[in-house]
Structures are given as structure tokens and as C-alpha cells.
Amino acid sequence: MEFRHRVIILCLCFLYLTAVDSDLASDRAALLALRAAVGGRSRLWNLTASPCSWFGVHCFQDRVVELRLPGGGLIGQLPIAIGNLTQLQTLSLRFNALSGQIPPDFANLNSLRNLYLQGNELSGQIPEFLFSLQNLIRLNLAKNNFSGPIPSNVNNLTRLSTLYLEENQLNGSIPDINLQLEQFNVSFNRLNGSIPKSLSGQPASAFNGNSLCGKPLLACNGTESGKKLSGAAITGIVIACVFVLLLILAILIFLCKRRKGKSSRSPNLVSTSGEQTAAQIPRSPSAVEIQDKSSGVTAPVSGDQKGKTGLVFFGTALGGFDLEELLRASAEVLGKGTFGTAYKATFEAGLVVVVKRLKDVPVAEKEFREKMEAVGAMRHENLVPLRAYYYSKDEKLLVFDYMPRGSFSALLHGNRGAGRTPLNWETRVTIALGAARAITYIHSQGPTISHGNIKSSNILLSDSYEARVSDYCVAQVVISPSTPNRVDGYRAPEVTDPRKVSQKADVYSFGVLLLELLTGKSPTHPQLNEDGVDLPRWVQSIVEQEWSAEVFDIELVRYQTVEDNMVKLLQLAINCAAQYPDKRPSMTEVSKQIEELCHAASQKD
Numbered sequence: 001m002e003f004r005h006r007v008i009i010l011c012l013c014f015l016y017l018t019a020v021d022s023d024l025a026s027d028r029a030a031l032l033a034l035r036a037a038v039g040g041r042s043r044l045w046n047l048t049a050s051p052c053s054w055f056g057v058h059c060f061q062d063r064v065v066e067l068r069l070p071g072g073g074l075i076g077q078l079p080i081a082i083g084n085l086t087q088l089q090t091l092s093l094r095f096n097a098l099s100g101q102i103p104p105d106f107a108n109l110n111s112l113r114n115l116y117l118q119g120n121e122l123s124g125q126i127p128e129f130l131f132s133l134q135n136l137i138r139l140n141l142a143k144n145n146f147s148g149p150i151p152s153n154v155n156n157l158t159r160l161s162t163l164y165l166e167e168n169q170l171n172g173s174i175p176d177i178n179l180q181l182e183q184f185n186v187s188f189n190r191l192n193g194s195i196p197k198s199l200s201g202q203p204a205s206a207f208n209g210n211s212l213c214g215k216p217l218l219a220c221n222g223t224e225s226g227k228k229l230s231g232a233a234i235t236g237i238v239i240a241c242v243f244v245l246l247l248i249l250a251i252l253i254f255l256c257k258r259r260k261g262k263s264s265r266s267p268n269l270v271s272t273s274g275e276q277t278a279a280q281i282p283r284s285p286s287a288v289e290i291q292d293k294s295s296g297v298t299a300p301v302s303g304d305q306k307g308k309t310g311l312v313f314f315g316t317a318l319g320g321f322d323l324e325e326l327l328r329a330s331a332e333v334l335g336k337g338t339f340g341t342a343y344k345a346t347f348e349a350g351l352v353v354v355v356k357r358l359k360d361v362p363v364a365e366k367e368f369r370e371k372m373e374a375v376g377a378m379r380h381e382n383l384v385p386l387r388a389y390y391y392s393k394d395e396k397l398l399v400f401d402y403m404p405r406g407s408f409s410a411l412l413h414g415n416r417g418a419g420r421t422p423l424n425w426e427t428r429v430t431i432a433l434g435a436a437r438a439i440t441y442i443h444s445q446g447p448t449i450s451h452g453n454i455k456s457s458n459i460l461l462s463d464s465y466e467a468r469v470s471d472y473c474v475a476q477v478v479i480s481p482s483t484p485n486r487v488d489g490y491r492a493p494e495v496t497d498p499r500k501v502s503q504k505a506d507v508y509s510f511g512v513l514l515l516e517l518l519t520g521k522s523p524t525h526p527q528l529n530e531d532g533v534d535l536p537r538w539v540q541s542i543v544e545q546e547w548s549a550e551v552f553d554i555e556l557v558r559y560q561t562v563e564d565n566m567v568k569l570l571q572l573a574i575n576c577a578a579q580y581p582d583k584r585p586s587m588t589e590v591s592k593q594i595e596e597l598c599h600a601a602s603q604k605d
Contacts (some may be wrong), residue, residue: 026084027051027064033081038098041072041542063087070116071095071521071538075554083108094140095119095521097554102127111135118142118164125149126165131156138162142185150175150186165189166206174199174212186210194220311399312369313388314376321347323390326355326399337457339471339478344402353387354403358396363477365391371477372398378445382438384460384470403468405461408435412456413522422555425562427465428517429569433598434467435459436591439510442472443503443587449473452501454509455490455524456516475499489523489535493579504581510590511576515539518570520553536577543574565597 028051035042045054052059058066064085074096082091083105089112098120107129115130118140125148126141136157142164149172150165162183173193174186184202188209195207200215213220311323329345336342340358361368368391376386388399405411408431412423442451452475460468476499492508495501512523515535523535542551552566572593578584585593 023087024051024059024062024064027087030081030084031057031064031067033079037079037081038074038076038096040074040096041069042074060087065111066090068092069096071519073551074098076100078103080105082106085109087111089135090114090116092116093120098122100124102130104129106130107132109133114138116140117144120144122146126151126170128153134158136160140164141168143167146170148172150191155179310392311388311390312372312376314386321351326397331355335457337471339453339474352402354400356398356400358398358478361396361478368396368477371474374445375473378442378472380438380441382434382467382469383441383472384468398474400470401468403460403470404463405465407457408459408461408467408517409456409522411461411465412517412520422558425556425566428556429565429594429598431459431461431465431467432514432517432569433591433594435469435513436510436587436594438467438469438472439506440587440591442469443506447503450501450503450506451509452476452498452506454506454513456513456522459513475501492581494581502581503587504584507576507584507587507590508578508581510587511573511578511584512536514569514573514576518553518556518566518573519551520555536574539570540574543570569594569597 031042031045031051031054032047035045041055045051045057051057051064052062056067056069056072057064058068065087066089067082067085068090070092071094074093076098077100078093078098080103082088082103086108088109091109091112091114094116095118098117099122101124102117102122104127106127110133112133113135114137115133116138119142121144122141123145126146128151130136130139131151131153134157137159139157139160139162143166146165146168147170150170152175154160154163154175155178157179160179161181163177163179163181164183164185166185166187166189168189170186170189170191172191174191174196176196176198178198181199181202184199185206187206190210191207192211193213195212195214195217197215199206202216204216207217311321311326325347326345329347332344332346334342334344334354340356343355343357344352345355346352363371372386372389372391376389379385384400384403386398386400390397390399439451439454442449451469451472453471454469458469458471460470462468490509490512491498492501492505495505512535515521516523519535519539521535539551551570556566572585572590576584576590
């Protein structure tokens with residue numbers, strides 16, 4: 001009897017182990033089908049080992065429960081195979097080059113909790129079978145080419161807390177979603193109609209770039225959502241509007257007559273007629289005081305020439321206008337950065353400059369002026385020169401040359417869809433060399449002098465796409481210790497105070513910039529860290545597997561003749577972004593190596 005029991009137990013164990021092996025074999029076959037179809041980092045898998053040891057694959061009780069290959073160079077259409085991973089709980093294939101439709105066998109992923117497919121080129125309608133996966137908690141399909149309506153059966157996902165569908169081509173209206181969503185975004189699609197009341201508590205940014213109305217955006221038809229006005233109320237509103245318009249017209253006529261006999265005493269940077277992006281730089285009371293009381297109100301300065309109302313100029317290139325004329329120039333907002341808001345100011349004579357209005361300057365006037373004097377004295381062909389500055393108690397302005405081609409960040413990351421002109425290797429490496437030379441020059445001004453805020457949006461471009469480095473050496477006087485750090489993706493790990501950035505920390509930031517140039521990925525994108533990996537560590541993990549080709553931006557893959565130089569620049573970038581400062585090269589060495597790469601490329605040409 002005891003012998004029989006043992007035989008039965010052994011048989012059951014054998015059947016269990018056979019079933020486990022069979023399930024894992026099925027998972028292995030599904031992964032191999034994926035590898036054959038889209039390649040990328042899946043080619044790193046050691047096929048002689050268990051699939052549970054493969055890169056990006058995680059198992060529990062001998063079943064694949066997670067597959068994470070973000071930014072893994074996967075190219076092509078997903079095969080009908082992933083649906084066989086029936087115990088899969090997390091699937092992350094974001095930021096690849098996957099195309100086509102989501103395979104129908106995804107409907108078999110009943111255990112799936114997290115699906116991250118953003119940043120690909122997937123197309124077609126969002127399949128309704130995704131909303132039959134009852135365990136789904138996070139669904140991210142952003143930045144693809146999905147079209148058609150949002151499926152009406154979205155409410156089937158009772159556990160869903162995150163739904164990201166932004167930057168697709170979805171159309172139609174938003175269905176009445178009655179879910180407790182913590183994160184939601186459908187911005188920059190082709191949606192129309194009113195926003196469901198259930199979503200009215202979401203931020204306005206979640207709906208921008210569509211033809212939508214209702215809370216939190218403007219009310220539909222100019223009325224409160226769900227309320228209708230009576231005929232008498234509408235008549236009253238019309239009469240009130242006419243009265244207000246007449247009153248405004250009378251005031252304008254009065255002001256125009258009054259102004260004819262007086263000079264302009266309160267100029268602003270006024271937008272040109274019909275310019276939608278134009279703006280005004282509000283003027284502080286101290287600026288008014290300086291203009292109206294020209295007898296010695298401004299503090300003494302030591303620039304090359306002092307403007308009539310406190311503007312301090314460096315050199316003679318921009319002489320000939322004063323603060324009042326600057327404030328009168330037509331203005332266009334270029335953007336808001338770490339240090340403040342930048343405006344493009346155009347004078348009637350055609351002169352164009354950039355005015356940066358600083359905010360939260362924590363240092364005293366003397367220190368501010370001393371720093372600006374030092375910055376204004378710097379001259380290099382790859383720097384955006386500081387032409388003038390203005391200081392008062394409530395207003396600090398910096399005046400720079402205008403760079404017509406915008407920033408390297410916009411050139412690299414903007415318009416990644418159809419119609420984009422690929423950014424070639426020669427342009428990228430030339431920009432890198434120009435930026436390196438500028439930072440090398442800054443470091444040559446003294447051992448404690450650093451840029452302090454290196455990032456791709458601070459690399460501006462001339463008409464011929466040559467690099468011009470901006471925002472240099474002002475972090476110490478503009479950033480306060482309590483200022484939130486906005487450049488975490490570029491910040492060296494040893495930097496705790498954004499005002500105290502060493503030259504070696506600059507090298508780290510420049511290394512991240514080079515990685516951005518080579519991979520085409522922005523290190524500050526919030527979704528990059530969804531899997532807990534920053535750009536330097538992501539690149540390092542691939543290089544360690546000797547699969548460097550998967551790192552490069554898809555736009556660079558075509559330049560096979562310079563692949564060796566691309567790998568050399570990649571290694572230089574990794575060295576610059578080393579965790580420990582003493583392991584990083586100097587900017588002089590960095591400039592020399594990039595120059596050698598440019599010379600080698602020209603020799604091949």
C-alpha cells in the first residue's frame with residue numbers, strides 16, 4: 001500500500017513538472033516569435049539558457065509575468081504570438097519603432113495589468129478587445145498613429161487608473177467614461193464635442209489640441225454646461241455687451257486725443273497687429289521711475305556704454321536704443337526656461353534681439369552686476385553673446401542676439417512624424433563640436449567658472465546650423481537654493497545645489513547631451529523613467545551587452561559609412577557621463593576628440 005502511494009505521488013509530480021515545462025516552453029516559443037519579427041534588443045537573448053534569464057524577461061513560478069523592452073530598437077510589426085504569454089502582467093514595448101496594428105491575440109492576456117506601447121508607430125483603430133482585459137490598471141498608447149473613435153466599452157476596465165491616448169489621430173467624441181482615473185490624457189488628437197461630466201475634474205492640459213468644450217475648457221456654446229439661458233437673459237446680455245463696447249470706444253477716443261499732445265510715458269513691448277504669438281513684457285514701477293526721472297536715479301555701472309535709462313551695453317554692436325525703445329518693440333514669446341521668460345523683440349528699423357526677463361534673482365545688486373560684467377566680457381564664436389542688461393529692484397533684463405534656427409532640442413525632437421527632414425550625422429557632430437568648443441572656452445576663464453545649465457534647449461543654432469551656447473554662467477545669480485531643479489536629466493549625480501556646478505559636472509551634462517544627440521531620446525521626458533532607467537544607464541546597459549547599434553537614433557542607422565565614428569562618439573559620451581567626477585575627461589579633451597571625428601568624416605568625404 002505504501003509503495004502504491006509513493007508511485008501515485010511520483011506520477012503526480014511528474015505530471016506537474018511536465019505541465020510547468022510545457023507552459024514555459026509555450027512562453028519561450030512566443031518570445032522567440034517576437035524576436036524573429038522585430039529583433040532589437042531581443043537578439044541579446046542567450047537561446048541556450050532559460051527564457052527567465054533573458055534580458056527584459058521576468059518570471060514567477062516558471063512563467064513569464066513581465067516583458068520590458070523599452071527603447072530596445074524593436075522595428076516592424078508585432079507577431080501573433082504575445083497572446084500565448086497567458087500569465088503576462090506587464091508588457092512594456094514603449095519608445096521603439098513598432099508599426100501596424102495591435103495583434104488580436106492580445107485579447108488572451110487576461111492577467112495583464114500594465115500595457116505600455118507609447119512612442120511607436122502603431123496604427124489602425126484602438127481594438128475593442130483591449131477593453132475586455134479586466135485586470136488592466138495602466139494603459140498607455142500615446143504618441144502613435146491610432147485613428148478612429150475611442151472604444152465605447154472603455155468602462156469595462158473597472159480597475160483602470162491610467163489612460164494615456166495623447167498625440168494620436170483619434171476622432172469623434174469622448175465616450176462617457178465612468179472610471180476612477182488618476183491619470184488621463186487625450187490631448188492633440190482630432191476629438192470634438194463636449195467633455196463628459198465625469199472627466200471635468202481632469203486638468204485642461206489633458207484635452208488641449210482638440211475641438212472640445214466644457215469644463216475644464218471653455219463652456220460649450222458660451223454657456224455653462226447643462227444650462228440654457230432664457231430669451232430675456234440673452235437679450236440682456238446683448239444689450240450689456242453693446243453698452244460695454246460703446247464705453248470702451250469712448251475711452252479709447254479720449255485716450256487717443258489726450259495722447260496726441262503728450263509723449264509716451266508708459267511704453268510696453270507691444271505686439272504687432274494680428275500676431276497671435278505676440279506678447280507684452282510688463283514693466284515694473286521702477287522702470288517707470290527711471291524713465292520719468294532721468295536725473296541720476298540709476299546706479300553707476302561699468303559697462304562699455306551706459307544706456308540712457310539704465311541699459312548697460314557690451315561692445316557697440318547694439319548701441320543706439322534705450323530702455324523705452326526696447327519696451328516699445330513688438331514682442332513674441334519664445335518660451336519659458338529655467339531662468340525666466342524669453343521674448344523675441346523686433347524694432348521698427350528691423351533689428352531683432354532676444355530679451356530674457358529674469359525671475360527670482362536671489363543676489364544683491366552689486367553681485368548681479370559683477371557677474372553680468374564677467375558674462376558680457378566673454379566672446380567666442382560659439383557663444384550667444386550678452387549684448388546688454390538692465391537692473392532695477394523689480395526688473396532684471398538680459399539682451400542677446402537672436403538665433404533664427406531655434407534650439408537643438410527643437411531640431412532634434414520636433415516634428416518626428418511624416419514630412420520630417422532627417423537630421424544627418426554631419427549636422428549632429430558639427431553641432432556637438434561647436435558646443436564643446438564654447439564650453440571649453442568658458443572653462444578656460446578660470447578653474448571655478450562653469451556653464452551650470454547645459455541642456456539641448458540651451459544650444460541655439462545660427463542660419464548655417466552652427467551651435468551657439470546660451471544661458472552660460474548665470475545660474476549662480478538666478479537660481480536660488482529652493483528653486484526646483486528643472487534639468488534633472490542632465491544634472492550630475494554629485495550636484496545638490498544648482499548654483500554650485502563644477503566643471504566636471506558640466507562635463508557630465510555635456511555627456512548626456514551627446515547621448516541625446518546619438519539616441520534621439522530626451523533625457524528629461526517623464527516617460528523615459530517609467531521603468532526606472534535614466535538615459536546614461538539605459539545606454540550603458542546596452543553597451544555592456546556589446547549591442548551598441550541598438551542605441552542609435554533610427555535616423556542615424558542609414559549612415560553605415562560613419563558607424564565607427566558614431567561608436568567612438570558614443571564611448572566619449574559614456575566617459576563624460578561617468579558616475580564619479582574624476583573618471584570624466586576635461587572639456588579640452590572632449591573638444592579634441594570630437595574635432596578628430598569631424599576631421600575623419602571630412603577625409604572620407
